[in-house]
Amino acid sequence: MNALPRLCLRRTPIRIPPLRQQQQTLLQRRWLQSQQQQQQLPPKPSMSSNPTVAAFQVVGKQVKVTLKYTGLTAVSLFLATAIAWQSYHLYIEHYLESTPNELSYRARNLLHGAHVREHVSPDYAIAAKYVRQVLDMTLEDQQLEESSDIIQQLRLRLADDENRAGHILEAITEYTRVWKLQPNVFVAKKLGDLYMRIGDQTQAEYFLTWAFQRLEQQGSEEDQALKITTLCSLASLYALQRQFQLALPLLLQALKSMPPQEMVCLKGIVQNQLCEVMYGMGKMDEALGWAQASLESCSQKDDQDCRECGGVVSNNLGRLLEMKGDFDKALTHYKQAVTFATVSHDVMGQEQYEMNVQRLNEKLYQEKNEGATVLGAITSAIEPTQLQQQKKETTASWLNSLFNKK
Secondary structure, three states: OOOOOOOOOOOOOOOOOHHHHHHHHHHHHHHHHHHHHHHHOOOOOOOOOOHHHHHHHHHHHHHHHHHHHHHHHHHHHHHHHHHHHHHHHHHHHHHHOOOOOOOOHHHHHHHHHHHHHHHHOOOHHHHHHHHHHHHHHHHHOOOOOOOOHHHHHHHHHHHHHHHHOOOHHHHHHHHHHHHHHOOOHHHHHHHHHHHHHOOOHHHHHHHHHHHHHHHHHHOOHHHHHHHHHHHHHHHHHHHHOOOHHHHHHHHHHHHHHOOOOOOHHHHHHHHHHHHHHHHHOOOHHHHHHHHHHHHHHHOOOOOHHHHHHHHHHHHHHHHHHHHHOOHHHHHHHHHHHHHHHHHOOOHHHHHHHHHHHHHHHHHHHHHHHHHHHHHHHHHHHHHHHHHHHHHHHHHHHHHHHHHHHO
């Protein structure tokens, strides 16, 4: 059988002419350039046969973008507020007022809020609410004893906030609870002052005399300020009872016990009480002198006690000057008392002083109108007399001229 002839295939590449290669390269370049231009050109706007749908699509995209940025802004503000809030709590805890470690996290935050309402943005009613919540939480959840130091300190703080908020009976209740467990001079003095404010002079005298006797027995120089304030409170009680012969030596003893350059505000308080005692004894000039000295002492220092004393003594000065008939100066001091009470957040005092300002303004207005009315009445009474006199003179002159002609 004959073998088939073997074909020899050449594997050498086919040569393309140079001109054809150049044409292909040029076509490739043009194609690449056209592709790049198509990529750089913006997409053609899609045409829609329904313009309402297209408008809603555009609005939807804009709403999505707006919601996106609004959400990011809200999250950023929330995070910034949370960081600032926590940082302020840490600042209060470590630099302003530390809280007991036995309290829970929420209780300590409530005490921080009470600190803000007591010192930064004063509102003692809200501060008392916070402290009361902490007290209830501590007694119920942590089951601390009523006699523990933490509970006693919380009750004292609550009583002070209630007192400053004007809730006298609530403050008496809290101080009494502390007194029953731990009787001491400070609480007795506070109870005496509060009972004196509500008019219970028997209870006030009991607590104040107890505190004064205990201080006399102790004889400690550390309690000098408390002794002076107790003397002042007891003297005020005797002044209310019109026992001025007992109040005067107590106040002079308190004033003599003060250091010359210290206790400026307390000195002003004692001088104001001496003013009230002198007024009760009928010595107006001495009362006015002590009131002016008290206002001068209270103006030397800017703190809570000096501001409260300044309000009281300014009101007393206004009353004394009003009694002497110097209404302009009296009105000035009444307004000054309102300013002191506003700055010291004395709500009850501010209301009383504003009533005095309003009363004196009305009094001055009435006197002014009465003066104008009296002047008008006098003028109206004088004018007819003058007219009659002029008529008589005119008639007489006419008759004289008539007789002269004849």
